[in-house]
Amino acid sequence: MWVRVAAPALVAVLFLAAWETLIRWKEVQPYVAPAPSAVSATLVDQWGALGPAxxxxxxxxxxxxxLAVAGGLLLAVLFAISPAIELSLFPYAVMLQVTPLVATAPLLTIWIEQTQVVLLVCAWIVAFFPILASTTVGLRSADPGLRDLFDLYGASRWQRLRLLLAPTALPYFLSGLRTAVNLSLVGTVVAEFATGATGKQSGLAAAVFEGQYRLDTPLMFAALALIALTGIIGYFATHLLSRWLLAGWHESTL
Structure with missing residues (x-):
């Protein structure tokens, strides 16, 4: 287990050391490309602004x-129960996924007055589909022999869902969740860029904008570093959740 942590950490240390050395050797100006030490100093010095963002x-x-998990699970269950509902609604779920967020956000700002709600809707749109698609596939992947066995014993729909379909779909759902957690972060940041959220509603995208306007490249890198770190934490959190929920019975953990 320690290799999973030590190996990426070693690569990160070597990369940052090479980056720092190259910047100092070439005497690159901070507004062009800051050294990691300058980015770290900016994180500390401007945490009062970066932290709330x-x-x-x-x-x-x-x-x-x-919201994406709740909506995706509910709709996936409806799809599993009724193929007619799936045939009627699934194309619209696909349409939400393939529509560019940068085109959707300006329209939402016209229709919705509250910027925070616009950001929430945009992030939900991109995170919703992986949950829905993965869980739907999982619910339909139960072993046919086990389905016949549940029919033979006269299991109710609730018993079939709880004892057969849900355990079968769990690995698929967790795979979709691992994708959705980072897509929700990407959707949030892209929506912040597209809407130009400011004031109390300004997130890390506003810090990137501020750094761009002021030619404060270390500030831009600091904001991007926080975004990347958040994505890494989200990914490993869902990975640990998957290991915990699937430990001891699913092939991926054996």
Whole structure:
């Protein structure tokens, strides 16, 4: 287990050391490309502004992810129960996924007055489909022999869902969740860029904009570093959740 942590950490240390050395050797100006030490100093010095912006982005991301999980699971169950519902609604779910977010966000700002709601909707749109698609496939992947066995014993729909379909779909759902957690972060940041959210609703995208306007490249890198770190934490959190829920019975953990 320690190799999974030590190997990426070693690569990160070597990469940052090479980056720092190259910047100092070439005497690159900070406004062109800052050294890692300058980015770290900016994180510390401007945490009073970056910290609240990071919390705004993370809050929107997590709320959108929770809504995507709730909506995706509910609709996937409806699809599994009724093929007619799936045939009627699934194309519209695909349409939401393939429509560019940068084109959708300006329209939502016209229709919805509250910027925070626009950010939430945009992040939900991109995180919703992986949950729906993965869970739907999982619910339809139960072993046919086990389905016949449940029919033989006269299991109710609730018993079939709870004892057969849900355990079968769990690995698929967790795979979709691992994708959705990072898509919700991407959707949040892209929506912040597209809507130009400011004031108390400004997230890390606003810090990137500020750094661009002021030619404060270390600030831009600091904001991007927080975004990347959030994505890494989200990915490993869902990975650990998968290991915990699937430990001891699913092939992926054996």
């Amino acid at each position: 990071w919390l705004v982005t993370v809050r929107t991301m997590l709320l959108a992810l929770m």
